[in-house]
Amino acid sequence: DAGVTQSPTHLIKTRGQQVTLRCSPISGHKSVSWYQQVLGQGPQFIFQYYEKEERGRGNFPDRFSARQFPNYSSELNVNALLLGDSALYLCASSRPGGSYEQYFGPGTRLTVT
Amino acid sequence: QKEVEQNSGPLSVPEGAIASLNCTYSDRGSQSFFWYRQYSGKSPELIMFIYSNGDKEDGRFTAQLNKASQYVSLLIRDSQPSDSATYLCAVNPPYGQNFVFGPGTRLSVLP
Numbered sequence: 001d002a003g004v005t006q007s008p009t010h011l012i013k014t015r016g017q018q019v020t021l022r023c024s025p026i027s028g029h030k031s032v033s034w035y036q037q038v039l040g041q042g043p044q045f046i047f048q049y050y051e052k053e054e055r056g057r058g059n060f061p062d063r064f065s066a067r068q069f070p071n072y073s074s075e076l077n078v079n080a081l082l083l084g085d086s087a088l089y090l091c092a093s094s095r096p097g098g099s100y101e102q103y104f105g106p107g108t109r110l111t112v113t
Numbered sequence: 114q115k116e117v118e119q120n121s122g123p124l125s126v127p128e129g130a131i132a133s134l135n136c137t138y139s140d141r142g143s144q145s146f147f148w149y150r151q152y153s154g155k156s157p158e159l160i161m162f163i164y165s166n167g168d169k170e171d172g173r174f175t176a177q178l179n180k181a182s183q184y185v186s187l188l189i190r191d192s193q194p195s196d197s198a199t200y201l202c203a204v205n206p207p208y209g210q211n212f213v214f215g216p217g218t219r220l221s222v223l224p
Contacts, residue, residue, distance in 0.1 A: 033211060042117075042201050042214030043157065056211045090156055092212075101147060102203075102212060104156040 002027070004093050004105030012111045013081050021076045021108045025093030031055075032074040033102060034066055035090040043090055049074055050096065078110075086112045116140060117204050119215035127223050132189040134218050136202030139183070145205035146178055146185045150198045151217065157201055161187060192222045 005024045013019050025032050031050040035043035045058035049068035068074045072093075078085055088109050092102035116139045126132045134148075145164055149157035163169045163176040163185070175188040185204075189196055199217040206213055 035212075035214075040216075042203075042216050043212075045211035045213070048211055058211065088156070100145075101159055101162045103159060104149075107156045 004091055004103055006089075006091050006105040006108050008108060009106065010109045010111075012113060014113055015081055015083060017081050018077065018079045019081060019110060021078075021089050021091075021110075022073065023076070023091030023093075023105060024071075024073045025091075026103060028095070029093035029103075030072050030096050031094045032068055032072065033092045033094070034074070034076045035092065035104075036060075037088040037090055037107075039087075046076070081112045083112050086110060116206070116213045117202055117215035119200075119202050119218045121216055122219040123221050124218055125221045125223060126192050128192060128194060130192050130222075132192045132196065132220055132222070134187040134189075134200050134202075134220065136185045136187075136204075136215055137183055138185070138202075138204045138213075140204070140206040140213075141180075141183060142207030143180075143183075143204045144207065146176070147203040147205075147212065148174075148176060148185075148187045149201040149203060149214075150196075151201055152198045189220075192220075194222050194224050196220060197222045 033048040034046040037043040047066040048056040063079045088107045091105045094102045148161040151157045161176040177186045202215040203212040
């Protein structure tokens with residue numbers, strides 16, 4: 001079975017722009033979580049979605065939003081990009097419930113200039 | 114106060130030795146604990162998870178959990194240079210569905 005997929009792999013944006021990142025979970029997984037990982041730190045939780053509903057939100061500003069589609073894929077949107085948004089954005093999928101083990105995709109490396 | 118703490122390292126061990134990685138967490142009600150390996154420039158890879166007190170072994174890896182001491186550890190036996198990576202401890206706190214990660218410990222296995 002294919003693992004978690006994310007697109008694009010790399011992205012360069014300018015301050016103030018908007019970006020959309022995409023994620024497809026492992027087949028059979030219905031929960032998707034988004035994390036931000038800044039160089040040298042552990043991943044920080046942004047959102048979790050299960051059955052198209054937001055089930056958790058981390059300490060991120062309203063510029064960050066997400067949604068989940070009927071096929072359980074997900075998008076993360078970031079508006080009004082700041083230099084500090086430069087990071088590796090990780091998507092993880094898990095079985096229903098979310099407290100089970102999470103499997104990460106390859107990530108999207110976002111650079112804001 | 115940080116919720117999940119790890120020594121940042123680097124932890125250097127010779128090839129063939131046992132590497133011991135430690136993690137402490139603050140939420141006493143946490144139930145699920147995970148170890149991820151992350152190579153430079155790559156995404157985290159799940160290598161072990163443990164839900165009950167005691168030891169759990171999988172090949173060269175052993176996870177140890179002590180909920181009373183709020184302590185999780187990962188032992189890597191017969192360490193190989195390919196084990197050189199950053200090891201992330203993750204905890205599923207009782208108040209939500211998300212994972213809380215520690216900052217990671219960088220392990221270097223010297224040939």
